[in-house]
Amino acid sequence: MKKAVVLLSGGMDSTTALYIAKSQGYEIYAISFNYGQRHFKELECAKIISEKAGVKEHIIVNTNMDAWGGSALTDSSISVPDSNIHNGKIPITYVPARNMIFLSFAASYAEVIGAQDIFIGVSEVDYSGYVDCRQEFIDAMENAINFGTVCAVEEGKKIKIHAPLVCMTKSDEIKLGIKLGVDYSLTWTCYRGEELACGTCDSCSLRLKAFKEAGEKDPLQYTVI
Numbered sequence: 001m002k003k004a005v006v007l008l009s010g011g012m013d014s015t016t017a018l019y020i021a022k023s024q025g026y027e028i029y030a031i032s033f034n035y036g037q038r039h040f041k042e043l044e045c046a047k048i049i050s051e052k053a054g055v056k057e058h059i060i061v062n063t064n065m066d067a068w069g070g071s072a073l074t075d076s077s078i079s080v081p082d083s084n085i086h087n088g089k090i091p092i093t094y095v096p097a098r099n100m101i102f103l104s105f106a107a108s109y110a111e112v113i114g115a116q117d118i119f120i121g122v123s124e125v126d127y128s129g130y131v132d133c134r135q136e137f138i139d140a141m142e143n144a145i146n147f148g149t150v151c152a153v154e155e156g157k158k159i160k161i162h163a164p165l166v167c168m169t170k171s172d173e174i175k176l177g178i179k180l181g182v183d184y185s186l187t188w189t190c191y192r193g194e195e196l197a198c199g200t201c202d203s204c205s206l207r208l209k210a211f212k213e214a215g216e217k218d219p220l221q222y223t224v225i
Helices: 012-023 041-053 098-113 135-147 170-180 202-214
Strands: 003-007 027-034 057-062 117-119 160-162
Touching: 003 012, 003 098, 012 027, 012 041, 012 117, 012 170, 027 041, 027 098, 041 057, 057 098, 098 117, 098 135, 135 160, 170 202
Parallel strands: 003 027, 003 117, 027 057, 117 160
Antiparallel strands: none
């Protein structure tokens, strides 16, 4: 069976990407990251999702990106703001070079297990404006990986980065995920990582909007809706 490394945060997008890879017949090797994020709760969700999806292996990599902060998600001195997704500016919840770091780890993992496919659940349609969620970035990272791995350079086994949601609206993503059997009640989206989702941060706002547009009920409980 062909193998795929799937970046799994425990959120809605990465879980949908996992189920897309599974539907395409891949044996799934999920990789999650404890990078010092305040919404640590998503890692518990990732464990449960991996078990339910029947992945071959799920590993959690510790990277202390909170050592230098620079984001409301990794620096406790910076508050997570309420949603303002239409202001056209990169929000303070952007974690510098996060997907670049994650994909580099995923490429190393893929080379070791003999996988030539990596799945990541980024989107450049309904998102907060993060520069590392664009197709241009995905293409550049794939190119760099294939210049910097022995499997690609010496063995001709190039690694492909799949971003199946990159041009998809979140509402269409939800419709597809439901067809594929995704249980969105197991996913976590909120940046604040408290007992209940806040309903007001960028991530919650995008999720709530998507479920409404998809004509589906969001199974998460929120403090504010």
